[in-house]
Amino acid sequence: MVSQITRIEARNYKSLEQVDVALGPFTVLVGPNGSGKTNLLSVLRFVRDAARFGIEDALRTRGGFDRIKRQDGKQGRVTLTLHGNVTSHASTGAPDRYQLSLGTSKGEVTRREEFTYKRMAGQGRRITLSANETAVARIAADGSDQSAQTRRLASSTTTMLGTFAQLNDDEVGRGPSDFLDFLTDIRYLDPAVREARVPSRLQRGSIDDSASNLSAALYELSRVDPDGLEALTRDLRDCLPGLEAIEFRQGGGSAETVVVSLVEAGLTRPIDLADASFGTVRLLALLTALHEPNPPALTVIEEVDHGLHPYALDVLVGRMREASKRTQLLVASHSPTLVNRLEANEIVVCDRDAESGESIIPSRSAAEIAAAVEESGYLPGELWFSGSLGGVPN
Ligand SMILES: Nc1ncnc2c1ncn2[C@@H]1O[C@H](COP(=O)(O)OP(=O)(O)OP(=O)(O)O)[C@@H](O)[C@H]1O
Ligand SMILES: [Mg+2]
Structure with a gap:
C-alpha cells in the first residue's frame, strides 16, 4: 500500500x-x-x-x-x-x-x-x-x-x-x-517558470519544488526511464499543437549543463525552453514530476x-x-x-x-x-x- x-x-x-x-x-x-x-x-x-x-x-x-x-x-x-x-x-x-x-x-x-x-x-x-x-x-x-x-x-x-x-x-x-x-x-511543487527556463547543471535526482532544475530532471528521466519520457512526450503532444519531440544537448559554460529544447512542426531548429511559452514550460514541469518513476510518497x-x-x-x-x-x-x-x-x-x-x-x-x-x-x-x-x-x- x-x-x-x-x-x-x-x-x-x-x-x-x-x-x-x-x-x-x-x-x-x-x-x-x-x-x-x-x-x-x-x-x-x-x-x-x-x-x-x-x-x-x-x-x-x-x-x-x-x-x-x-x-x-x-x-x-x-x-x-x-x-x-x-x-x-x-x-x-x-x-x-x-x-x-x-x-x-x-x-x-x-x-x-x-x-x-x-x-x-x-x-x-x-x-x-x-x-x-x-x-x-x-x-x-x-x-x-x-x-x-x-x-x-x-x-x-x-x-x-x-x-x-x-x-x-x-x-x-x-x-x-x-x-x-x-x-x-x-514535495511541494510550485514551479517558478523563469527559473525553470534556465539550463541546469547536470545532476542526478528529481525535480525540485520550484522546478529550477527542470532541464536536469527531464534529462534524468530520459536516462532512467525512456518509456516515461516517451509517455510524457505523448501527453505534451496532446496539449501543444505541432509539438513533435523533446531534445537534449550539452550547454556551454564551465559547469556541465543540459539544455532542453522542443522540436516543433514547421521550424528548422528546435526551440530552447528559454523561448518556449509560459504554459509549455509550466506543463513540462508538472508532467516531469508526475511521470517520475519513484516519486515521493x-x-x-x-x-x-x-x-x-x-x-x-x-x-x-x-x-x-x-x-x-x-x-x-x-x-x-x-x-x-x-x-x-x-x-x-x-x-x-x-x-x-x-x-x-x-x-x-x-x-x-x-x-x-x-x-x-x-x-x-x-x-x-x-x-x-x-x-x-x-x-x-x-
Ligand atoms: N497569521 C495569520 N493570521 C490570520 N490570518 C492569516 C494569517 N496569515 C495569513 N492569513 C490569512 O490567510 C489569507 C491567505 O490565505 P491563502 O493564501 O491560504 O489563500 P488561498 O485560498 O490560497 O488564495 P489564492 O487562491 O489567492 O491563492 C490571507 O488573506 C489572510 O487573511
Ligand atoms: Mg493560494
Missing part, C-alpha cells in the same frame, strides 16, 4: 482557526482567493521543513511564531496534527498520528510533540511517544507511564521524530524513522491549472489520477474545467467566514457534493462555479 496522509487537523494556524480535512489519494482544493487553500497546503510544508531542518529553522525562515499563529488577538497554541497510514504496521483502524504543537511562554517558543503508531504487526496496541521541550517521555496509548525512563532530546531544536529515528532501537522500532522519512520527502501542487488551457487540464487530470497510485496528490485549483473531471470525494471546497476571517474547510462534505451532482445533473465544476456548492466569493 502506498503511504498516505488521511487527515490534516490544524488549530490556530494562519487562517485555519480549526479545520479537520480528510484526504484521499487525489484531492483538489477549490475556493475563493484568500480562503485558506495555500495555508492548508503549507501545513505540510511547515511540518516537512521542521522534519528536515528543525523546528527553530522552520519558524525562522517564516519570520517567527507570530507569522504562523492566527492573528486574532488571542493567546493560544498552534497545533498541527497529521493522521495517516505511513509506518509498516499502520492500518485504517490503527493509523499513525503525529502532532506538533507550538506556543509561547515568557517570550520563548515552546513545543510539544506526540507520535502514535503501531510498533509491531498483529494485535498489539499503538504506543505514543511524546516530547516536551527538553525531555522525551514514553507513555502508553491510555496515557499511563510505560517506562520511567526519559531521554533527553539530541537537540532542543530538532523534532522528536528525528531523535527517536536516531535511536531506532528494539523498543521504538522503525516507526519514527519511517514517519520522519515520509515527512522529509514531501506525497506531492503537493500549488495552483495546478495556472497558465494552462482547459484541454491541457483534461490531460493533466488523467495524469494526476494515474500518478496518485504512486504519490498521494494534494493540489489547489481555480478551474471549473478541472473540477468537472473530478469525483465528489476528490473535491474539497474551501470557504472563509466573512466576519471572523477563519477558513471553513471543507465547507461541504463529499456526500453533500455527490448528492448535489446527482440531483442537478450538472458536472461538479459547473455546480461549484454556479455557487451552489459554496467556495465562491459572496
Whole structure:
C-alpha cells in the first residue's frame, strides 16, 4: 500500500482557526482567493521543513511564531496534527498520528510533540511517544507511564521524530524513522517558470519544488526511464499543437549543463525552453514530476491549472489520477474545467467566514457534493462555479 496522509487537523494556524480535512489519494482544493487553500497546503510544508531542518529553522525562515499563529488577538497554541497510514504496521483502524504543537511562554517558543503508531504487526496496541521541550517521555496509548525512563532530546531544536529515528532501537522500532522519512520527502511543487527556463547543471535526482532544475530532471528521466519520457512526450503532444519531440544537448559554460529544447512542426531548429511559452514550460514541469518513476510518497501542487488551457487540464487530470497510485496528490485549483473531471470525494471546497476571517474547510462534505451532482445533473465544476456548492466569493 502506498503511504498516505488521511487527515490534516490544524488549530490556530494562519487562517485555519480549526479545520479537520480528510484526504484521499487525489484531492483538489477549490475556493475563493484568500480562503485558506495555500495555508492548508503549507501545513505540510511547515511540518516537512521542521522534519528536515528543525523546528527553530522552520519558524525562522517564516519570520517567527507570530507569522504562523492566527492573528486574532488571542493567546493560544498552534497545533498541527497529521493522521495517516505511513509506518509498516499502520492500518485504517490503527493509523499513525503525529502532532506538533507550538506556543509561547515568557517570550520563548515552546513545543510539544506526540507520535502514535503501531510498533509491531498483529494485535498489539499503538504506543505514543511524546516530547516536551527538553525531555522525551514514553507513555502508553491510555496515557499511563510505560517506562520511567526519559531521554533527553539530541537537540532542543530538532523534532522528536528525528531523535527517536536516531535511536531506532528494539523498543521504538522503525516507526519514527519511517514517519520522519515520509515527512522529509514531501514535495511541494510550485514551479517558478523563469527559473525553470534556465539550463541546469547536470545532476542526478528529481525535480525540485520550484522546478529550477527542470532541464536536469527531464534529462534524468530520459536516462532512467525512456518509456516515461516517451509517455510524457505523448501527453505534451496532446496539449501543444505541432509539438513533435523533446531534445537534449550539452550547454556551454564551465559547469556541465543540459539544455532542453522542443522540436516543433514547421521550424528548422528546435526551440530552447528559454523561448518556449509560459504554459509549455509550466506543463513540462508538472508532467516531469508526475511521470517520475519513484516519486515521493506525497506531492503537493500549488495552483495546478495556472497558465494552462482547459484541454491541457483534461490531460493533466488523467495524469494526476494515474500518478496518485504512486504519490498521494494534494493540489489547489481555480478551474471549473478541472473540477468537472473530478469525483465528489476528490473535491474539497474551501470557504472563509466573512466576519471572523477563519477558513471553513471543507465547507461541504463529499456526500453533500455527490448528492448535489446527482440531483442537478450538472458536472461538479459547473455546480461549484454556479455557487451552489459554496467556495465562491459572496
Ligand atoms: N497569521 C495569520 N493570521 C490570520 N490570518 C492569516 C494569517 N496569515 C495569513 N492569513 C490569512 O490567510 C489569507 C491567505 O490565505 P491563502 O493564501 O491560504 O489563500 P488561498 O485560498 O490560497 O488564495 P489564492 O487562491 O489567492 O491563492 C490571507 O488573506 C489572510 O487573511
Ligand atoms: Mg493560494
